[in-house]
Amino acid sequence: MAAFLELKDICKNLPIGREPVQVLKNISFEVAAGELVCIIGKSGCGKTTLLKTIAGLEKQTSGQILLSGQALNGPGRDRGMIFQEPRLFPWLTLEDNIAFGLKGHVSKAARHKTVTGLLEIVGLKDYAKAWPGQLSGGMAQRAAIARALAVDPKILLLDEPFAALDALTRSKLQKDFLDLWQNTLKTCIHVTHDLDEALTLGQRIIILHSNPGRIVDIISLPLPYPRSPEDPELKSVKKRLLSLFVD
Numbered sequence: 275m276a277a278f279l280e281l282k283d284i285c286k287n288l289p290i291g292r293e294p295v296q297v298l299k300n301i302s303f304e305v306a307a308g309e310l311v312c313i314i315g316k317s318g319c320g321k322t323t324l325l326k327t328i329a330g331l332e333k334q335t336s337g338q339i340l341l342s343g344q345a346l347n348g349p350g351r352d353r354g355m356i357f358q359e360p361r362l363f364p365w366l367t368l369e370d371n372i373a374f375g376l377k378g379h380v381s382k383a384a385r386h387k388t389v390t391g392l393l394e395i396v397g398l399k400d401y402a403k404a405w406p407g408q409l410s411g412g413m414a415q416r417a418a419i420a421r422a423l424a425v426d427p428k429i430l431l432l433d434e435p436f437a438a439l440d441a442l443t444r445s446k447l448q449k450d451f452l453d454l455w456q457n458t459l460k461t462c463i464h465v466t467h468d469l470d471e472a473l474t475l476g477q478r479i480i481i482l483h484s485n486p487g488r489i490v491d492i493i494s495l496p497l498p499y500p501r502s503p504e505d506p507e508l509k510s511v512k513k514r515l516l517s518l519f520v521d
C-alpha cells in the first residue's frame with residue numbers, strides 16, 4: 275500500500291485552563307489513495323483535533339503530515355472538511371452553496387456543469403434553487419458533502435457527519451455515502467464515535483484512546499459492501515472493538 279497521506283508522530287498540545295495539555299500523542303498512520311478509513315474514539319479523545327490538524331485548521335505541536343510526499347502546512351483546496359452540522363451559507367441557494375468554492379477558479383459554464391452533476395449524485399437535483407432553511411437535516415448534510423466535493427479535493431475529512439441525524443436517515447446516508455465513495459474512490463477519513471458506523475463503512479478502523487489522544491489499534495476490514503451486521507467476521511471485529519472500549 276503506497277502512502278498517499280502520511281502522519282508521522284503528530285503531537286498536539288492545547289491550552290486547557292492555564293496549562294498546555296497534550297491532546298494528541300505520537301499519532302502515526304498512513305492512508306492509501308482511494309481508501310476509506312474510519313477513526314473512532316470516545317468523546318474528548320481528540321478526533322476533531324486530529325481531523326482539523328490534517329485539514330490544516332490546527333497546527334501540530336510536533337510531527338509531520340505529508341500528502342503525496344509533500345509536507346502540509348496550513349489549509350488547502352486539496353482537503354475538504356465536512357462537519358457534524360452542514361454549515362451551509364443560509365443566504366445562498368443550494369446551487370450557489372455548492373458552487374461557492376469554484377467561483378474565480380472555473381468558468382460559469384463549468385461551475386454549472388459541476389454543480390448539476392453533484393446535485394444529481396447526492397440526490398438533490400430538484401433542490402438547486404432551494405434555500406438551506408428549506409432542507410431537512412439529511413438533505414443539508416448531503417448538500418455539505420456536495421459542496422466539499424465541488425472543488426475536487428484529494429481527500430475528504432468527515433467529522434461525525436451523520437451524528438446529528440435520526441437513526442433511519444443516518445443509515446440511509448451511510449449507504450448513499452458508500453455509493454458515492456465507490457463511484458468516486460475519493461480518499462476519505464471518516465470520524466465517528468459510532469462503532470456500527472465504522473463497521474459499516476471502514477476499510478480500516480483506527481481506534482483512539484484519550485488522555486492523551488493516541489492510537490491503540492488499527493483494524494483492517496477487508497469485507498465487501500454492503501456489509502451485514504450478521505456477518506460472523508463483522509461480529510467478531512465488533513467484539514474486539516467493544517473490548518477496546520471497556521474502561
Ligand SMILES: Nc1ncnc2c1ncn2[C@@H]1O[C@H](COP(=O)(O)OP(=O)(O)OP(=O)(O)O)[C@@H](O)[C@H]1O
Nearest residue numbers: 288289290297316317318319320321322323324467
Ligand atoms: N480550542 C481548544 N482549546 C483547548 N482545548 C481544546 C480545544 N479544542 C479541543 N480541546 C480539548 O482537546 C481534547 C480533544 O477534543 P476533541 O474535540 O478533539 O475531541 P473529540 O474526540 O472530537 O470529542 P467529541 O467526540 O466530543 O467531538 C478535549 O479535552 C478538549 O477539551
